Amino acid sequence: MSGPEHVNLQFEDSGRWYSLPEWAEYFIGVGSHVARASNTDSRIVTAIVVPTRAFGAAFVSLGMIISDSAARDQASESAHFEMLFDLAPGTPVILRPKKGTALKGVLQSPEEYRGQLWVRVQVHSKEGGGRTYLIDESHGLTVQPAGRLTWKLPKTQGMGNDRTASKFVDSLLGEADPIQLGVKSKIVCALVGRRNTLEHEIRGTPLSIRVNGDQHAEGQLQDILRVDSFVTEQQSHRSALVTVGTSRPAADVINNVEIGVVFDGALGFLKLGAIWPPRHQVIILDRTEPYFDDAISAINSRFTQTGLRDECGLPDIEPPPGGEILAFREDLQ
């Protein structure tokens, strides 16, 4: 059993910022809860009935991605550090020496210093003095390969450089997720729904987070979700959009989802609910939508036929008004 993931996001209404409502926090909590659950032998199916499904899938995905970002462990730090060792000198990287700052860098040869292994990242060009940073294993995640991006180092880069960092993202994820720099694509979750609706929620809704007293850093859910359909060619993605009309999603979207699939509505679930068998599923069902009853029947049928009696828990707060939540584990065999 777990409490909801609390994020200090705010939304805008008539020129003023307000804290996210409880229902939104609930969805974030569900996403976060599911992201922390194991899916090795069984997966969790969470069906959430609500009076409106607006923003439900987007906030569940946010919870999944925030939780995934926070889930780095020692093993992943070590593996990441070893990966940096394997990269060729000259590989473009992004270095985050401190929160809110992102510097373009180039890897130099790794070295041993005072009995410890280090990677060296050059951030200024030779003409600018060739400044480098030495990074040890505990800070390895602050260095991320730039993927397909290439660059020539500038003469100097200030510590206030925010060209590739977002205060909004930094403040929301804190130190948790260096991948926020947007250099490495992965699919933490897939969203199945209508493109226009999800685009309005994810790209068209201004949000903010308090950074310093009354200062707000503004952004959108897209800054965190990085939905593949809404990113530019230069940007990496962290989630995939599967539109309801799709007969079958692309193979990489089926095979590479890491945590779960979030269905925004009954139709997507009825059409594509059988895909992604080994991944958690969160289904947001709007009481007012067509095919609602069909989706309820489908879920009840799965609950009785394949549901396990294991406890899988729900976030430790009341469901939103007009809501009903069912969570169960399904055997992956």
Next chain:
Amino acid sequence: MRSLTICSASEVYGDASQCQIVRHWVGHAGLAQLSHSLRALVQSLGDEGTDDFWRRVLGPIRRTAFAMCSTPLPFAHLAATVGTNWEQLDKSVRQSKLLYPDSYELLNHVFSQLKRLLEEGSAPLIGPLENLHEQHGAISVVLRNPRMNRLVTDFFAGSRSLRNAKIVSASQLRGAHHCAALVAIGPCGWFPEYVFSAPRATIIHVVSFRWIRDGWKPGPLFLHKSDANSASDANQNHRIGMMPRISVEATGNGFASDDLHPLDLVPPVPVFAPYGSTFGTSQSNDADDVVPARLCHLSGGRAVFVAADDGSTFLIIDPSETGRSAVRRVPVDDLEQGMYLLVRTSGGGDFIAPLADRILGDLAANRRAEQAEWKERLIRCTVERFGSLSRRELSSLICSELKAQELSQARPANVHYWMSSKCIRPRKREDFSAILKYADLEAREESLWSAMGDIDRAHRKAGHTIRRMLLQKIAEVSLEPLERDGEMDFDLGEQDGGSLSAYQIAEVLPQEYEVPAERIGVLLDLEE
């Protein structure tokens, strides 16, 4: 339907947490007697009630009685608007004395009660509405039959005591629509459950006649482990949030044993025989020109058959989408409840072909002749080979042969559609080659493919023109009447398709029917 903002979604959750549902019971002795007598008549007829005679007699009686129980209009006002042919009905009632002597007395009693009520000018639903209007200052009213929405809107507009009453449809109560007080006319069972379980108002008054049962209350939807051993699992894995509270006006809600169930009064929807038996009688000379079709139930008791072939597409308005996606062509499998299907209500259902012919100009006659020619040839060859069978059987035989010769993987339903006058050409060139080979027209494949291409392009251009005109119209006018009434007319001008009507899709039936090609796209009024 506009996308919700975080703020408007919060309003919806706010409504769900605060909503109170108050039941108000209305009495009317005469209407109660009529309702009971009518139910007794329908029950006494049993299966006989589906006979043509009884459908013709009972149809208008049931619709009128239902309108009286579900529409906040004075009875005399209803009598003038329901369009019942009373003379004809009177004649039929007298006929029943000879045809169905056992049922005559009850029918005559129902008919007399109905006529008497319609003459008395009573308006039992108006008083409670006026009280609620006065109490709240403004109310939204939802009716069971959306066909009455426009009529009641006009009535409210002309009434001083209901001037701030506004008709809304159940569809509008799906989106961001919010009202301070909602009044549902009739028992909860007449409306989609979401009207009450996902309320768009902080108070919902259910105004219904006392003799109609109304036991609806919110309850769980999901099955969950509720046995004693897993009680803790139930708490862990299943939860219900705050739901609307139900209260009853002081007059009480005890039901009598002979009270009607909500659906007893609702006029039945006709059922069509599925694929294998032909629907309707073809008016054309070519009675064999039938196509596989799906039935779309539309708002207000209307319906339309649409070609079931996976290559055919339909122009729809989708208010849940924005911009250019709001008007688009969708294949039959993608037609969804809630979309608005465009139908031509006069001059035949097909609004694309006439415009396409105008686009083709002088070429039209020639191209249409070529289109008819390859189909006729295909049918003739098949008939010569297998004998005079139905199109469906012929399609199946052609299909088997084409598959055996590895010429095409088409399904019998595809071949059936290709034979019909509705089809221009198969989508895949290899399918076209295969059937022309079969029809001994191999030598003309290239020219026929090209000629059919001309028609296809003209159809696309016609569809594009109509879509562009509709987008322009939609940008100019409010779509509120469309969402409120479930239907709306769009006049595109004679040159651009004439007058089209959009009807909300209530359901697309999964089964296929065999329908004369000329009936495809033609609006059916299931109340007639």
